[in-house]
Amino acid sequence: MGDMTSVIDAPSPSPLGEPAVDLRGNSRRRWRETRVKVVLLFSVGITLAISVAIIASLLGQSIDFINSIPLDNLWNFDQWAPRIGDFDIATLFVGSLLVTAIAMIIATPLGLGAAIYLSEYASPRVRRIFKPFLEVMAGIPSIVLGFFAIAWIGPEIVQKLFSDASAFSLAAAGIGVGLLVTPLVASVSEDALRAVPLSLREASYGLGARKLTTVTRIIFPAAISGVVAAMILGISRAIGETMIVTLAAGAYGEANFTTNPLDVGMTVTSGIATLASGTDQVAGGAGTAASSAYNSLFFLGLLLFIVTFLLNVVGESFVRRIRERY
Amino acid sequence: MSTPDIAISQRITTQRALRGRKVDPANIIFEIALILSLLTSLGFVILLLATVFSDGVGVFQERGFGFFTSNLSRIPEQAGIAQALFGSAALAVIVVLVAFPLGITTAVYLEEYAPDNKFMTLVRLNIRNLAGVPSVVYGLLGLAVFVKLLGTDMAGGTGITGGRTIISGGLTLSVLVLPIVVITSSEALRAVPASLREGAYGVGATKWEVTKKLVLPNALPGILTGTVLSLSRAIGETAPLILVGAFYGTFFTTGDTGTLGKFTTTYTALPQVIYQWATEAQSEFNVELTSAAICVLIGLTFVANIAAILLRNRYEKRW
Numbered sequence: 001m002g003d004m005t006s007v008i009d010a011p012s013p014s015p016l017g018e019p020a021v022d023l024r025g026n027s028r029r030r031w032r033e034t035r036v037k038v039v040l041l042f043s044v045g046i047t048l049a050i051s052v053a054i055i056a057s058l059l060g061q062s063i064d065f066i067n068s069i070p071l072d073n074l075w076n077f078d079q080w081a082p083r084i085g086d087f088d089i090a091t092l093f094v095g096s097l098l099v100t101a102i103a104m105i106i107a108t109p110l111g112l113g114a115a116i117y118l119s120e121y122a123s124p125r126v127r128r129i130f131k132p133f134l135e136v137m138a139g140i141p142s143i144v145l146g147f148f149a150i151a152w153i154g155p156e157i158v159q160k161l162f163s164d165a166s167a168f169s170l171a172a173a174g175i176g177v178g179l180l181v182t183p184l185v186a187s188v189s190e191d192a193l194r195a196v197p198l199s200l201r202e203a204s205y206g207l208g209a210r211k212l213t214t215v216t217r218i219i220f221p222a223a224i225s226g227v228v229a230a231m232i233l234g235i236s237r238a239i240g241e242t243m244i245v246t247l248a249a250g251a252y253g254e255a256n257f258t259t260n261p262l263d264v265g266m267t268v269t270s271g272i273a274t275l276a277s278g279t280d281q282v283a284g285g286a287g288t289a290a291s292s293a294y295n296s297l298f299f300l301g302l303l304l305f306i307v308t309f310l311l312n313v314v315g316e317s318f319v320r321r322i323r324e325r326y
Numbered sequence: 327m328s329t330p331d332i333a334i335s336q337r338i339t340t341q342r343a344l345r346g347r348k349v350d351p352a353n354i355i356f357e358i359a360l361i362l363s364l365l366t367s368l369g370f371v372i373l374l375l376a377t378v379f380s381d382g383v384g385v386f387q388e389r390g391f392g393f394f395t396s397n398l399s400r401i402p403e404q405a406g407i408a409q410a411l412f413g414s415a416a417l418a419v420i421v422v423l424v425a426f427p428l429g430i431t432t433a434v435y436l437e438e439y440a441p442d443n444k445f446m447t448l449v450r451l452n453i454r455n456l457a458g459v460p461s462v463v464y465g466l467l468g469l470a471v472f473v474k475l476l477g478t479d480m481a482g483g484t485g486i487t488g489g490r491t492i493i494s495g496g497l498t499l500s501v502l503v504l505p506i507v508v509i510t511s512s513e514a515l516r517a518v519p520a521s522l523r524e525g526a527y528g529v530g531a532t533k534w535e536v537t538k539k540l541v542l543p544n545a546l547p548g549i550l551t552g553t554v555l556s557l558s559r560a561i562g563e564t565a566p567l568i569l570v571g572a573f574y575g576t577f578f579t580t581g582d583t584g585t586l587g588k589f590t591t592t593y594t595a596l597p598q599v600i601y602q603w604a605t606e607a608q609s610e611f612n613v614e615l616t617s618a619a620i621c622v623l624i625g626l627t628f629v630a631n632i633a634a635i636l637l638r639n640r641y642e643k644r645w
Binding site: 029030032033036037039040041042043044046047048050051053054057058061109110111112113114116117118121124130132133134135136137139140141142143144145146147148150151152179182183186201202205210211212215216233236237239240241242243246247269272273276277297298301304305308309312313316 | 334337340350352353356357359360361362363364366367368370371373374377378381427428429431432434435436439440449452453454455456458459460461462463464465466467469470471501504505508532533534555558559561562563564565568569597600601604605613616617620623624627628630631632635
């Protein structure tokens with residue numbers, strides 16, 4: 001857009017040598033242009049201010065938190081119980097790791113399979129029916145999937161498969177998160193597969209390759225950076241998902257360290273959500289264990305922000321790579 | 327029908343002719359596995375909808391409109407979602423009033439006005455990243471800024487937002503959906519061909535005249551689709567509202583205060599009520615109550631989603 005403005009705005013000398021007519025209109029029109037530009041710039045300023053506010057609010061209280069507790073308290077594989085001053089973030093990290101891993105074990109085959117089918121096998125009519133279905137699935141609020149995880153996934157899948165699983169478990173939460181992430185993985189990888197030019201497929205068929213070979217040896221490797229992007233964005237989404245874990249993983253306010261996905265557990269996100277349910281109590285006086293608990297919310301938020309930010313930057317760069325190649 | 331579709335059908339015919347009647351088992355197994363993975367995810371969605379509907383439909387049959395018009399209650403037989411519906415509607419109105427104008431004007435600046443320099447590239451990248459920030463982090467932002475900073479004045483009394491009020495909640499959700507509104511609106515603006523703009527500049531229109539009379543009307547369906555989708559996202563969000571203090575107890579005051587008072591006292595929203603009921607869903611009746619509330623929430627978000635998809639298909643222009 002920039003160069004177009006310069007063409008219009010530049011007062012060019014007339015070829016006849018007469019003084020150039022100012023085509024930019026009267027001063028009222030010009031004044032209105034300036035006004036509009038100021039209003040628009042103001043909006044851009046606000047979106048920038050939001051990023052600054054997020055980082056500032058997270059950073060300030062995280063530093064207070066780090067200063068207020070003994071550091072060996074942060075990593076001792078004991079328990080996360082902020083109200084009594086136990087801040088073992090390893091408990092939450094392992095919880096997040098387990099939930100994310102289970103979610104991706106579910107979402108990768110389901111999402112990728114659906115993407116390959118819709119992009120390579122489905123007739124245009126089948127595609128037109130199923131594509132909106134995936135879009136609707138992506139629109140299901142996470143609280144609804146959370147309820148589904150406690151009402152159905154926990155008792156009907158996890159406890160049927162593993163008789164020693166507890167009613168609420170990290171595994172049930174992980175499966176729920178997997179269903180949430182599936183449409184995202186499907187739509188990003190389908191975009192990547194469809195971006196592979198038709199000529200590649202035709203060349204493969206021309207050499208006598210069958211469909212299976214074409215898809216697995218030609219199309220899939222060509223779209224691999226998009227598929228990787230889909231996985232990374234999926235992981236980022238799974239790490240940040242809150243309500244499914246808060247409802248289905250069972251731990252409330254505090255959790256013991258566990259590496260068993262069939263146990264009750266807690267993730268970084270559900271740690272924030274369940275602790276915040278009582279922030280009025282935890283916000284108490286300055287310098288007490290309660291104020292450390294309140295500040296720990298922001299510390300967890302900062303960790304979450306950094307991890308998802310890095311994953312998103314890497315994921316987006318993979319998406320751009322496939323866009324540039326074809 | 328677009329050219330790739332024709333190409334694909336031609337390709338399939340050619341392929342068939344070349345293959346003859348030979349059956350390729352590996353190929354078939356692969357295709358079946360792919361179909362199964364698609365059907366599994368669809369199966370879960372259908373199962374979810376069926377479970378929730380069959381558990382919740384009894385409440386609608388027994389209570390009828392009473393479920394929508396009664397307040398939260400300790401007694402399951404009397405509990406309703408009136409306050410939750412009011413809260414969600416008020417939050418949606420705030421999002422429409424705050425996030426939509428801000429988001430659309432930001433998109434207009436970035437697409438139509440912004441100079442092509444490093445700083446603007448950074449701004450665009452920043453907005454894309456904001457869209458990927460987990461919603462619970464926006465809750466922390468709301469807690470620090472809207473509840474604590476703007477919610478208390480210098481003397482320690484209540485400030486502009488009044489602390490844990492519907493205004494703080496609405497502003498938090500607005501900030502949450504703002505990047506999504508910007509991104510979808512930008513895409514809609516970018517889809518308007520440059521030739522249209524050049525034509526208008528050619529007859530002497532100013533930048534704002536071109537934007538207002540040509541670009542915005544042509545991009546409107548796309549912008550509307552994006553805004554409707556982000557509104558449905560806002561209605562379904564739970565985690566940030568927990569942090570900025572949407573109330574989810576079993577007793578409640580909103581119903582007793584005047585219209586203005588409703589914006590400055592405790593509040594709740596539909597997802598919050600579902601959260602509260604779901605954590606208490608031991609008794610059979612609570613499962614039914616939760617399912618009924620979920621039916622209402624899914625109904626609202628589906629209507630929004632389907633409206634957006636229809637809007638897009640109806641007004642989608644091919645230039």
